[in-house]
Amino acid sequence: MRRKILLPTDFSRNAWDAIAYAVDLFKNEACDFFILNVYDYTGFALDNINVPQAHNEYSKTVQEKSMKGLERILQQLSFRDEGSDHNYYTISKQDSLLSAIKEVVELKDIDLVIMGTKGDTDALNVSFGSNTVLIMEKIRNCPVMAIPPDTLYADPTEIVFPTSYKTHYKKRELGYLIDIAKLTNAPIRILHVETSKELNETQLNYKQLLEEYFADLEHSFHTLDKNDIGAAIELFVQSRNSGMIAFINKKHTFFGSIFSQPLVKELGTHSKIPVLALHDFRN
Structure with missing residues (x-):
């Protein structure tokens, strides 16, 4: 039976390290990895009478950035994960990190969430940090693994x-x-x-x-x-x-x-x- 693993990313180095850790941990296992990027522009505002049109253009830009970021991750994975029985799926959502993870865990029947503990504070993405603690507390129907910065995979000694x-x-x-x-x-x-x-x-x-x-x-x-x-x-x-x-x-x-x-x-x-x-x- 294939494992289903959710990998949230904000395109930071720590988020990539967590993805790499997950792929290496399950290198000999059949897995479906769901790579999730969440973006938010709810605080966006323009001093412009034509705000709806400007907002729509900005929304499209944000979404495109998210999709391109996910495509880059797939390219990186294609170079380092040859020969494994791994499938990769990308998900781009405008939502809060917690809400998006809850939804994907339910819809995809996720077995495990693996994420970094630090991230970018870029306006288009959600910083991990304190959000990791929130996810560990609130996602109660599947385990959550938090990967600290600069962690390279090695089989745990204990x-x-x-x-x-x-x-x-x-x-x-x-x-x-x-x-x-x-x-x-x-x-x-x-x-x-x-x-x-x-x-x-x-x-x-x-x-x-x-x-x-x-x-x-x-x-x-x-x-x-x-x-x-x-x-x-x-x-x-x-x-x-x-x-x-x-x-x-x-x-x-x-x-x-x-x-x-x-x-x-x-x-x-x-x-x-x-x-x-x-x-x-x-x-």
């Missing part, structure tokens, strides 16, 4: 999966984490940031479930005694030179409650390694 052991994960919610671990032969490192001395019975049960889910993969359990979850993850990742972070955004619990706090901004816009945001499909 994937760090932080957890509190306080919530019941379903195996299907971990599907893309398991897929990527198998695809890249990357071990999974389950990281518990300890805020109390011992796990209670419920936590022990959820830890056992993770053991079952990851049974066919190389994995290990780790604990750090630290009150600051973000600092603990950063310390763990840096000390081990980890290659990816994956977490589940569950509303009202652990990570789900910190999307308004600095940690997710660090993960979404300042991380030096790719971040995979999985979601609790029940919310």
Whole structure:
């Protein structure tokens, strides 16, 4: 079965790096890649009595720029992606980034969104940056992977999966984490940031479930005694030179409650390694 992957772009270098990362990550997989450019000219105004005509001309120019940019990406991909079972489709839309991604995810039954964390602030396009965090939070029916600037693809040395052991994960919610671990032969490192001395019975049960889910993969359990979850993850990742972070955004619990706090901004816009945001499909 072919994977369907959405690649938003604002034609910045970071957006191209994210596209290249996605293509290399799935180089041996059958994939349909949908490359999306969103443009917006709602703030456009002219001191001219013939505004409608001027606006229409400007609209056409903006749309043409978007289409030409997408054509250039297809040309670049044709030079570097020979021999792979990959199909590429381009989508140009006047819309907000979030709205456009939501629509395409639904219409095309997208499996995964991969996007950069920085972008141009050109008036015709949408800067990624804080929008990446918004997408990671709001797109809840498929995973979102954020690729930091200057990231060249390499199989991840390991994937760090932080957890509190306080919530019941379903195996299907971990599907893309398991897929990527198998695809890249990357071990999974389950990281518990300890805020109390011992796990209670419920936590022990959820830890056992993770053991079952990851049974066919190389994995290990780790604990750090630290009150600051973000600092603990950063310390763990840096000390081990980890290659990816994956977490589940569950509303009202652990990570789900910190999307308004600095940690997710660090993960979404300042991380030096790719971040995979999985979601609790029940919310």
